[in-house]
Amino acid sequence: MEIILKVENLIKIYGNIHAVNDLSFTVQKGDIFGILGPNGSGKTTTLSIILGIVKQNSGNFKWFKNESNVLNNKKIGSLIEQPNFYPYLSLIDNLKIVAEIKGISNIKEEIDRVLKLVNLFERQKSKFNTLSLGMKQRLALAALLLGDPEILILDEPTNGLDPKGIAEVRAIILSEAKKGKTIILASHILDEVEKVCTHVAILQKGELIKQAKIDEMLNTKEVIVISCDEINALFDSLSESEICKKADKKENEIHVILENGFVPKDLNKYAFEKGFILTKFEVKKDSLEDQFLQIID
């Protein structure tokens, strides 16, 4: 594993607000690292610090790729402060300005490449102010992708977009991720993090309250909902059984979490062998949403 970014004990205080409070995390090459938290939880502040836009009060961070000041050498593309596009210039002219600022040499090819990536090639001659909100956001992504940075930093990339716009932006992010890029994405939308990211750090009031791989988080709690006519007897039996870690009776259902090493089929077999005929057997994954809500409650 190659470490790309290491953040240690970051603290940022505004007046009496701890915007970021003792935050530590590590991002590895190829991660799509989600920073998930409600509004005001410190996401933008964190991204601003690691981009050198805001200075932390204490703690430190280190970019490992190309140590000679990665922030200046175009390895990172960030979408934290929206680029100021000129409303009456075409997309291509707007991108030329960004490309010149970035010091890109093969400007024509690069602009063609990124316009195709974000599916705006056909619109290259349109004026910026004729674009839909979704197109504007895609153009912002195109600007960020100029120079093909290895690391992308995205702050709420789908904010304000309609479902189609959201899907388009997510598709672009995922296609960049497939090229092996490392992406850090802040969002208050759980669904976004769940669909796009490989890792998540959940922030609340500037503090890291949970960090996990997305698939671990999605797999941690498998709940099996069962029912039968003699529900009380089944519940008593399960409570004493070795396959059941936790059983909750909810009206005429029992919600079961299995002990490690057991699979849902074992529960079905157990009930059958004890003489219970199940009238319901449903395996549910406790969604990241449930876990997120439990955490931030």
Ligand code: ADP
């Ligand atoms: P998020 O991006 O998760 O919505 P922010 O990082 O923007 O959260 O903000 C975290 C906290 O810090 C909030 O309480 C916010 O009001 C405060 N904050 C952010 N920037 C400033 C600033 N420049 N001056 C004062 N307070 C700020």
Ligand code: MG
């Ligand atoms: Mg923010």
